[in-house]
Amino acid sequence: MMLKRRDSFLKESYQRYRDELYRYLxxxxxxxxxxxxxxxxxxxxxxxxxxxxxxxxxxxxxxYTTARNIVIDRARRRQVKAKHMEEVPLESWHEPGHGISPEHIALDRERLAVLKTVIENLPAKPRRIFVLNRVYGLSYREIAEEMGLKEENVKKHVFRALKKCTTEMAKIYKNSAPSTPTDEMPKSSK
Structure with missing residues (x-):
């Protein structure tokens, strides 16, 4: 029943907003x-x-917010890529040190899998807030409006989720632990 409702909602949303969103984009x-x-x-x-x-x-x-954020992210990536293309001469790309090693890729994949598990183990509400903010790029205000919460509560959920992720990753990767966030709440609007 719940799955049918979900599928129906997604189908209706796609039919209703697809063309309009495409024209905007x-x-x-x-x-x-x-x-x-x-x-x-x-x-x-x-x-x-x-x-x-x-x-x-x-x-x-x-x-619309998600699409706008994707456009912004793509533009940023293009700028970074263009900057790095200027900094590294084309002829040096084949030289050692300018590529990413298979070991580095494997380690990053392992860390990503661990982080995914940590996020999946967060309680449902904080997990949803964290994913909307950090994965989909919604601001605290947008999430607060969407979920009917106070913006300050959204900030607290994101901060606590970040702290939990950092702590859990530090336990696993003691030698290469990321720096832990301070106990001060973030001040930005994201």
Whole structure:
């Protein structure tokens, strides 16, 4: 029953907002049709990835915010890539030290799997808030409005989840532990 409701919600949202979101994105990406299609699909994929997307008060706002954040992230990546392309001469790319070793990739994958497990073990509400903020890029305010919470409570949930992730990762990787966050609440709007 719950699965049918979820599927119905996703199908209805896709039919209702897809074309509108695509047109908005096409304007945002200067008419690049394929990029607008890709980002539209990514936004809906992120909606579908939510545990209970049908509980969103405003799925349209979620889709637009998610899509806008994807556009911004892509632009940032292009800038970083362009900067690094200028800094590293093309002829040196094949030299040792300019690539990522298989060991480094394996270690990163292992750490990501551990982090994923830590996040999955968070209680449902803090996990959802943390994922909306850190994975989907929603601001504290946007999450507060979406979930009917005070912005300050959203900040606390994100901070506690970050602290838990950092602590758990430090227990596992004592030699290469990330720095732990301070006991001070974050001041940014994200």
């Amino acid at each position: 096409r304007r945002m990406v200067n008419g690049r049709s394929q990029e607008a299609k890709d980002i539209t699909q990514m936004a809906f994929t992120r909606l579908a990835a939510l545990t209970d997307p049908q509980t969103l008060r405003n799925p349209r706002a979620f889709l």
